[in-house]
Amino acid sequence: MIVSVASGKGGTGKTLVATSLALSLKDKHDVQLLDCDVEEPDDHIFMKPSITSSEVVSIPVPQVDEARCTYCGKCAEVCAYNAIAVITDKVLVFPELCHGCGACSYLCPENAIKEVGKEIGIVESGNADGVKFVHGKLSIGQPMAPPIIRKVKEKANKQGVVIIDSSPGTSCPVVEAIRGSDFCLLVTEPTPFGLNDLKLAVETVRKLDIPFGIILNRTGVGDNKTEEYCRKENIPILMKIPLDTKIARLYSQGIPLVKGIPEFRNDFLGLFDKIGDNT
Amino acid sequence: MKELVVLSGKGGTGKTSIVGSLAAIAQNKIMADCDVDAADLHLLLDPTVKEEYEFWSGRVAVIDEEKCIQCGLCQDLCRFDAISDTIDYFKIDPIACEGCSFCSHLCPVEAISMEDNLSGYWFVSDTRYGPLVNARLGIAQENSGKLVALVRQQARKIAENNKLDYIISDGPPGIGCPVISSLSGASLALLITEPTLSGIHDLERVLQVCNHFGVPSLTCINKYDLNEDNTKNIEDYCLKQGVAVVAKIPFDNVVTESIVQGVPVVEYSEGRVAVEIRGLWQCITETLAS
Structure with missing residues (x-):
């Protein structure tokens, strides 16, 4: 309950x-x-409480492999939070705006985006x-x-x-x-x-x-x-x-x-x- | 023009209570209520609403049952557990949906569309103390940070057009998105704490947020006589952090009585609380001028 x-x-x-x-x-x-x-x-x-375990909480944020990227702009187009922007030959990622939905990496036609964890806090457990x-x-x-x-x-x-x-x-x-x-x-x-x-x-x-x-x-x-x-x-x-x-x-x-x-x-x-x- | 945010x-x-009193004391200013999900400042300022606007923000996914082929791809890939399968169709939980639109992009039969979302309202009002901008986020809505940013932007616009000297913002509790949105770029933060262990712990965290965003801060200890040992600890802590404690307000039932009457406490009683808050505003204006 x-x-x-x-x-x-x-x-x-x-x-x-x-x-x-x-x-x-x-x-x-x-x-x-x-x-x-x-x-x-x-x-x-x-x-x-006596804390017995602690774990980091991360959200997945995009990391762009610029060697593969063709700057097509698909990632920026699908991001609902404006957390990724493409300007001619550069991709800018704003991790603090990212909600970690995964759309950009999944929908990238070149497979140029992988997700990396960004730490946003911790969870601690124990007994009291x-x-x-x-x-x-x-x-x-x-x-x-x-x-x-x-x-x-x-x-x-x-x-x-x-x-x-x-x-x-x-x-x-x-x-x-x-x-x-x-x-x-x-x-x-x-x-x-x-x-x-x-x-x-x-x-x-x-x-x-x-x-x-x-x-x-x-x-x-x-x-x-x-x-x-x-x-x-x-x-x-x-x-x-x-x-x-x-x-x-x-x-x-x-x-x-x-x-x-x-x-x-x-x-x-x-x-x-x-x-x-x-x- | 200087912007004070109270956190x-x-x-x-x-x-x-303190922002209400500062509104009564300060001259040539506008008030902004940046606590958009539980706003209370209007209960002290008795505003007359002059303008009301809708706040459309974020979108919500909707599945067209006719088109859906029940492949389940959307459900597999939604990171927010917003898509459930009922007996014979998939359904979006609008409360869980974060509006990322991932599902609408990947649906193979384009059965998912994104609908605009009315997230709340914001208002421009007149009060006997000057203009007020406040807002009401809809129940269980997201994007409180964006609504706070909008309230501040509108307050700043009015302040500039009317050549006002101060924006006094009543901030939300916590340290997350709406707090960051209330704080970033403000001239000064006034941190209200109380002499409880929780109060001290939470002051430390919000002060770190102010430092993180480079906003200078002052501290005010409310109900300081509730636990004078803790008050001493707060003063020591603030001294170490280089943050001035500019007021110590005693515990007094007149504060609650004034709230019940719906007036700022400085207009309700000229006692110790009022004297301290007047001194507080003096310190704030001196800090803002320096």
């Missing part, structure tokens, strides 16, 4: 929920935590306190997160419980992270920013046809419009976490909520039961 |  944790707005508590849910379930289930926020992966700060841990890290200056997210997700063992922590937003990295989940937890806070971005996140999970529920974090500030919205849309609020400086301080120190305040473990076990009822 | 790496550190 795959449970993903997402949010439109950043900083609403995805990492807090993903890490505490993993730690609460580990005695009862075979639990894997996949940190798919490969731009800013933070789960390791809380889980402190009885939880199997995997995360990906996008290299600095690289734009494309989805190929790394796909690599992290290849490690998923669907026989157990797989918890996926996603990046904020609603565009391609989020879609890549939560696609194929059995359930998605949307974490939000009761403020106008939280609500605006929650609505976008709800549209996203609905478009992907993933069952979902809400975790309302930092209750006690803001307004009650998020709860009104959930009631009207018939979206279940599965858990509430109060605004509490003690929780914020634990977070600031990199201590998972259920380790700092063990009573929360029951809330997360209850949350998991509710997820079961809603899938 | 953070980690989401939820206060970028939009």
Whole structure:
């Protein structure tokens, strides 16, 4: 079973929920935590995993053999990303624009293009306190997160419980992270920013046809419009976490909520039961 | 004309609240919301939309079932697992399709065509603080980087035509494509962090991105009193990196209250948060002038 944790707005508590849910379930289930926020992966700060394997993620980019090339321009014509250009007697490749689709090398009439791997990040796996841990890290200056997210997700063992922590937003990295989940937890806070971005996140999970529920974090500030919205849309609020400086301080120190305040473990076990009822 | 982009790496550190306040303080400027997939700045600036445009970008493959001979070549060669075979025909998953058009070029019976894709909308608005350019990327759409580039380009055009002094951009979280698109070529990046281990980790990564693209940066520590040991660590780290910490904003519920009221915090309260943000803008203008 795959449970993903997402949010439109950043900083609403995805990492807090993903890490505490993993730690609460580990005695009862075979639990894997996949940190798919490969731009800013933070789960390791809380889980402190011992990393046992590391692999480089590359995407295939074209390399042109100019001895064979006739500068016919076919590669530039078929590239949808303008990642390859032909000017009279020269071929220019812009690897940072390349999506690695393979069209240029396959369609080159002279067989002059081969693909070489370009490193865009790494995937690391290990163990953390009885939880199997995997995360990906996008290299600095690289734009494309989805190929790394796909690599992290290849490690998923669907026989157990797989918890996926996603990046904020609603565009391609989020879609890549939560696609194929059995359930998605949307974490939000009761403020106008939280609500605006929650609505976008709800549209996203609905478009992907993933069952979902809400975790309302930092209750006690803001307004009650998020709860009104959930009631009207018939979206279940599965858990509430109060605004509490003690929780914020634990977070600031990199201590998972259920380790700092063990009573929360029951809330997360209850949350998991509710997820079961809603899938 | 100078362009300031506000980034953070980690989401939820206060970028939009601070940009909203800078909009209220700064003179002769335009705002650009470069967070195109979860834009919030409009909630503080109460814009009146003057112009609305469609953003067509990227294409999506479509298989003509009549022509398809079900050879399966497209499925074999698609690197994005976007083509599935259902019981009696092949089908493209428009969400997985990256629009590379490889399949349309190699289909032996030309059964695959590429259709233009409406990816979102962008807007030019008036606000009581000056013009705003913002956008809305469609749900589950790609090309956020291109839409960010378009927002910046339009903001720059308006700034030049109206002889404005500043573009103030609210950036997206993370370090990937839309962040790079918000950052490259900007005059200065303001990095908003918070004194949490996650905040520090993410600040380090976004600062490396700024350095990579040669954009100078300043740091602001939001909610600095949440963990003063971590605040000290951020200050030490920034000192070592040669990045000035130009503001330390205390944790205060007035920030959330002002968001609920839909106004920038400097217009809601004249307390410690407002004083600090006013000082922040002073430091930014001095840095931009030097």
